[in-house]
Amino acid sequence: MDHLLDNIVFAIILFAGIGFFSVNVKKLIRNIKLGKSVDRSDNSSARWKNMALIALGQQKMVKKPIAGFLHILVYAGFIIINIEVLEIIVDGLFNTHRAFSFLGGLYNFLIGSFEILALLVIVAVVIFWIRRNIIRLQRFWKPEMKGWPKSDGNIILYFEMVLMTLFLTMNAADFAIQHGNFAENHHYITAGAYPVSGPISALFSNLGYSTLVIIERTCWWLHIAGILVFLNYLYYSKHLHILLAFPNTYFANLNPKGQFTNVESVTNEVKLMMDPNADPFAAPEETESDEMPEKFGASDVTDLNWVQLLNAYTCTECGRCTSECPANQTGKKLSPRKIMMDTRDRLEEVGKNIDANKGTFKEDGKQLLNDYITKEELWACTSCNACVEACPVNIDPLSIITEMRRYLVMEESAAPVELNNMMTNIENNGAPWPYNQMDRLNWKDEA
Amino acid sequence: MGNETLYVPTMAEMMASGKTPDVLFWVGCAGSFDDRAKKITKAFVKLLNKANVDFAVLGTEESCTGDPAKRAGNEFLFQMQAMTNIEVLNAYEVKKIVTTCPHCFNTLKNEYPSLGGNYKVMHHTQFLKTLLEEGKLKIEGGSFKGKKITFHDPCYLGRANGVYEAPRELIKKLEAELIEMKRCKQNGLCCGAGGAQMFKEAEKGDKEINIERTEEALETKPDIIAAGCPFCNTMITDGVKAKEKESSVKVLDIAELITNAQDL
Ligand code: SF4
Ligand code: SF4
Numbered sequence: 122m123d124h125l126l127d128n129i130v131f132a133i134i135l136f137a138g139i140g141f142f143s144v145n146v147k148k149l150i151r152n153i154k155l156g157k158s159v160d161r162s163d164n165s166s167a168r169w170k171n172m173a174l175i176a177l178g179q180q181k182m183v184k185k186p187i188a189g190f191l192h193i194l195v196y197a198g199f200i201i202i203n204i205e206v207l208e209i210i211v212d213g214l215f216n217t218h219r220a221f222s223f224l225g226g227l228y229n230f231l232i233g234s235f236e237i238l239a240l241l242v243i244v245a246v247v248i249f250w251i252r253r254n255i256i257r258l259q260r261f262w263k264p265e266m267k268g269w270p271k272s273d274g275n276i277i278l279y280f281e282m283v284l285m286t287l288f289l290t291m292n293a294a295d296f297a298i299q300h301g302n303f304a305e306n307h308h309y310i311t312a313g314a315y316p317v318s319g320p321i322s323a324l325f326s327n328l329g330y331s332t333l334v335i336i337e338r339t340c341w342w343l344h345i346a347g348i349l350v351f352l353n354y355l356y357y358s359k360h361l362h363i364l365l366a367f368p369n370t371y372f373a374n375l376n377p378k379g380q381f382t383n384v385e386s387v388t389n390e391v392k393l394m395m396d397p398n399a400d401p402f403a404a405p406e407e408t409e410s411d412e413m414p415e416k417f418g419a420s421d422v423t424d425l426n427w428v429q430l431l432n433a434y435t436c437t438e439c440g441r442c443t444s445e446c447p448a449n450q451t452g453k454k455l456s457p458r459k460i461m462m463d464t465r466d467r468l469e470e471v472g473k474n475i476d477a478n479k480g481t482f483k484e485d486g487k488q489l490l491n492d493y494i495t496k497e498e499l500w501a502c503t504s505c506n507a508c509v510e511a512c513p514v515n516i517d518p519l520s521i522i523t524e525m526r527r528y529l530v531m532e533e534s535a536a537p538v539e540l541n542n543m544m545t546n547i548e549n550n551g552a553p554w555p556y557n558q559m560d561r562l563n564w565k566d567e568a
Numbered sequence: 569m570g571n572e573t574l575y576v577p578t579m580a581e582m583m584a585s586g587k588t589p590d591v592l593f594w595v596g597c598a599g600s601f602d603d604r605a606k607k608i609t610k611a612f613v614k615l616l617n618k619a620n621v622d623f624a625v626l627g628t629e630e631s632c633t634g635d636p637a638k639r640a641g642n643e644f645l646f647q648m649q650a651m652t653n654i655e656v657l658n659a660y661e662v663k664k665i666v667t668t669c670p671h672c673f674n675t676l677k678n679e680y681p682s683l684g685g686n687y688k689v690m691h692h693t694q695f696l697k698t699l700l701e702e703g704k705l706k707i708e709g710g711s712f713k714g715k716k717i718t719f720h721d722p723c724y725l726g727r728a729n730g731v732y733e734a735p736r737e738l739i740k741k742l743e744a745e746l747i748e749m750k751r752c753k754q755n756g757l758c759c760g761a762g763g764a765q766m767f768k769e770a771e772k773g774d775k776e777i778n779i780e781r782t783e784e785a786l787e788t789k790p791d792i793i794a795a796g797c798p799f800c801n802t803m804i805t806d807g808v809k810a811k812e813k814e815s816s817v818k819v820l821d822i823a824e825l826i827t828n829a830q831d832l
Pocket of ligand 2: 434457514
């Protein structure tokens with residue numbers, strides 16, 4: 122009967138874990154949909170290709186060869202080892218042990234490779250930890266990486282170390298039982314290959330059957346519980362990228378990086394202004410009369426489009442963008458990573474506000490501009506696209522900076538004085554400097 | 569080298585005599601007004617003349633593309649400029665544009681089409697490369713044989729539009745030694761002028777971007793730092809001056825390299 126109890130407890134943990142996760146996924150999708158619409162339904166073949174190469178194939182990760190290689194180990198290891206989770210779920214629900222062992226030679230091969238991968242994951246994760254905490258790679262020690270972002274990075278590494286250690290310890294105990302000739306063993310069949318945990322099991326050589334079973338069971342339970350906790354941790358962590366990298370690379374911008382969007386509402390107004398046949402005193406069209414005039418640019422997350430919001434949730438805070446940013450390298454406040462982190466934090470705040478107020482947003486006197494991202498940061502950008510190029514999951518911090526500049530200039534007329542001068546010159550004489558348009562060809566005859 | 573020899577017809581003159589040139593040379597604001605950039609403009613025109621290219625300029629009918637306004641966030645001003653320019657360009661039935669400024673290049677090529685301006689737009693390095701391939705222009709090493717040249721990728725030519733090879737191929741044709749900086753091509757470091765920064769003081773920091781980039785260029789121990797953008801040219805020239813290296817290191821546009829090599 123106690124087996125039945127085990128199965129029930131297992132089922133409850135499993136469904137609670139998955140259930141709670143899906144609640145958060147729904148919230149995530151709702152928050153992303155707070156963004157404005159943008160059409161990314163074109164050219165699906167190029168999009169699939171990007172996803173395959175950049176998310177699945179990690180094409181941009183290996184630009185930094187050491188980090189890239191270690192990341193592939195952890196990534197491949199983690200995904201492949203999770204095939205094992207399938208077996209754990211079957212075993213947990215149906216009270217079997219190593220339900221897939223009927224695969225015979227293939228099973229041995231699988232378990233053997235999982236073990237080797239698990240060891241490699243541990244090694245890689247330890248190196249990652251050293252890079253962050255002992256070598257203190259610069260990009261992990263920028264101002265925006267204090268507090269939670271710093272802990273988050275380490276917690277993820279601890280999680281991975283613990284999960285892999287549990288997996289190997291579980292197998293080591295199992296191996297000891299399989300080879301221990303215990304008369305009382307009827308449950309632990311001889312199956313699997315244990316290249317890593319086999320040697321480890323030497324540590325268990327003096328233990329009796331029941332102790333080994335306790336070790337094996339404890340690790341087994343903690344392993345699956347840990348995975349479920351980790352799954353639910355994702356929503357609160359930069360680690361969301363393991364899921365969102367896929368849609369994010371799929372929906373990423375496919376146009377040349379230098380091409381900024383042309384704001385459509387502006388196009389309509391400019392056309393009207395330039396149309397000699399348009400009646401300047403004509404009343405605005407009826408349909409528009411009770412709509413709020415559209416705001417230009419972005420001062421808050423809801424002014425951004427949904428791909429930009431998806432970007433914010435996908436950002437894994439690696440700082441590759443920031444370490445390539447010319448403004449950041451020369452000591453300016455701007456950090457493209459911070460732009461993404463701020464966008465996510467503000468979006469979360471807006472989401473919580475909506476949850477607390479029964480589904481509608483209650484004005485909280487805050488916005489993305491000023492409360493999170495300052496003008497000083499925005500005006501330091503050279504629009505060089507180095508951040509966009511560097512991001513291993515095709516995030517576009519520059520597009521957010523541009524939208525916020527648009528708000529500053531078109532809604533608040535808050536450009537720096539020199540830029541206002543430049544723009545006045547363009548308006549008056551068709552050049553950013555105070556030269557007369559009629560002198561444009563003078564160079565031809567100058568000595 | 570008298571400037572009398574420059575032949576620079578305008579679109580209006582062409583039209584008056586019933587001709588449509590093959591290509592419009594978009595000079596740009598820097599190329600028209602900035603003293604340093606005007607030299608690049610003239611160098612390029614010399615090459616166009618030498619290769620007998622059937623071209624014209626808009627002259628006084630040209631106006632800012634609106635690029636700096638757009639990067640600063642002033643979409644209104646940008647689109648006003650764009651639509652005014654498009655009216656002029658379309659009235660002359662322009663099909664093909666070449667420009668010596670990567671910012672004009674990017675805007676004309678990528679941002680004008682959805683506003684009604686569809687042209688084949690080329691950067692002058694791409695254009696010169698095709699002239700070379702068609703045999704209309706010959707490049708000889710001349711005075712640059714064996715010299716060390718490093719090329720600074722303009723953001724709006726390189727990363728923004730993926731053009732990395734055209735300028736490099738031209739440099740190699742000079743029989744010069746092309747040395748790459750630590751950060752080049754996709755990873756090239758900005759000169760600091762883009763995004764309308766050219767027109768304002770930088771925000772508070774501990775270094776100017778153009779100094780950072782110039783130091784990187786100087787690390788390659790070049791005789792010449794080659795540029796493909798009038799703004800990069802200014803920024804790096806200033807950097808070289810700040811490093812007091814102007815007597816040993818020249819900053820030249822690719823078009824100037826080619827004209828200088830042949831003593832045009
Ligand atoms: S585009 Fe702006 S934020 Fe991005 S790297 Fe360049 S200067 Fe930094
Ligand atoms: S935007 Fe991209 S490169 Fe920058 S920190 Fe986030 S994931 Fe890394």
